[in-house]
Amino acid sequence: MAETDLQYSIRKTKDLFKRRTTAEDWARNLLEGSTRLKTAADWDQFYVFLTDPMAYDDGDIAVKMNTCSVQEGVPTDYPSHMKVLKTQNGGETIIHVVNTQGRGEDEEKTPL
Numbered sequence: 001m002a003e004t005d006l007q008y009s010i011r012k013t014k015d016l017f018k019r020r021t022t023a024e025d026w027a028r029n030l031l032e033g034s035t036r037l038k039t040a041a042d043w044d045q046f047y048v049f050l051t052d053p054m055a056y057d058d059g060d061i062a063v064k065m066n067t068c069s070v071q072e073g074v075p076t077d078y079p080s081h082m083k084v085l086k087t088q089n090g091g092e093t094i095i096h097v098v099n100t101q102g103r104g105e106d107e108e109k110t111p112l
Contacts, residue, residue, distance in 0.1 A: 004042075005036040005037055005038060005042060006037065006042045006045055006046065008036055009033055009034050009035075009036055009037050009042070009046055010033075010046070010049050010056070012032070012033045013029060013030065013033030013034065013049075013050075014033075014053065016028075016029040016032060016033050017029050030050075034046055078097065081099060081100050081101035082097055082098070082099055082100070083097070083098045083100050084096075084097055084098075085097075
């Protein structure tokens with residue numbers, strides 16, 4: 001059976017970390033190890049692998065670990081008094097939801 005891009009990336013990343021062990025090599029190892037990843041599903045699994053490389057079963061990558069998409073669980077319809085601020089920073093999106101219907105200056109001291 002041919003090696004998938006995900007299997008290749010995991011194998012290569014492990015090899016790079018064995019050969020280049022300094023803190024300065026950390027980002028370079030990840031960048032070089034993940035060059036063949038193309039799909040969101042493969043990236044999800046690569047992130048799962050990175051969170052716990054020892055527990056990730058790369059011998060049976062067909063058995064996928066539970067992941068969630070970036071959009072799962074993110075509400076899209078907020079009440080009209082909620083303002084959604086999105087900030088894009090490279091591949092990262094920061095979503096800040098602000099309640100514009102404040103309860104006044106002493107908000108924390110006012111009982112609900």
